[in-house]
Amino acid sequence: MDDALLIAGRRFSSRLILGTGGFTNHEILGRALASAETEMCTVALRRLDPGSRGSILDVLDRAGVAVLPNTAGCFTARDAVTTAHLAREAFSTDWIKLEVIGDDRTLLPDAVELLAAAETLVDQGFVVLPYTTDDPVLARRLEDVGCAAVMPLGSPIGSGMGICNPYNLSIILERAGVPVILDAGVGTASDASLALELGCDAVLCASAISRAQDPVAMARAINLAVQAGALAAAAGRIPRRRYAEGSTPQEGTPVFASEPAPAGNPAQASA
């Protein structure tokens, strides 16, 4: 794995994308951005409140991070496509984190609407990053219609349950020809590290940081975990095995007693 992450030809040196939802205020968000060392953040579009002051865009501009608008809250392909077009107007970007939700309680993606929206938006020139289930078939279909990355969940949004099905994720990773970004379920640093260790190209993380007791400290923890995971993935882990495999050589082990060692406790065992 190269040091840099490439999505649609754009280079990122950070493999952590920060979701901005859930931060108590812009000041904490700004400090978390700094400790996360992220280069791209998601934002949503909602009705303008003329009374509110201070835009999240000012915070992101000060931090020098790119804006990745999302289509959160959309339940149909039609609404998601309209929201993507509105986001393009608002933020002058063709990039869109595509979310089409099928259910209020689980916030799981609606596969049918998601694929339809992805195909339409790709045709209209968007760089589409779809939030998807960990279904390898759906991930491949999204790649086939031209998505720039796929963003499978580890577990439901905000659940903090980590990667519930690493086997499905591994199948997605084996087949994917576009970057794979773990998009939901991270609860703490080790979950993010595991994602990278399994081979994910990046992690998108919101609640695990924004709702931590100390969001700024957790941003740094997950930043380092993502870096550690990427390093470990590149370094290549040892295979799992059921029995011990000593690393100290057996050759030259001294013998101190003339009688044989008791069964099950051979003197030549080495640690």
Added chain:
Amino acid sequence: MQVMVNGQERSVANGATVGSLIAELGVPGSGRGVAVAVDGAVVPRSQWPEAALRPGVRVEVLTAVQGG
């Protein structure tokens, strides 16, 4: 005339445009981070000054907020 802005009825001058409405709402000149749909159709920023509002239209004025 009456129009619906973000789900609430609002009086605007005859001849009002998307541009004049946006200014009334206090959006800074560049309009960065703001997007407008009228009756479900996106109005590109370049068309705001000329896009006339008609009585009864539903206008959605959206802006950036925190979100995952």
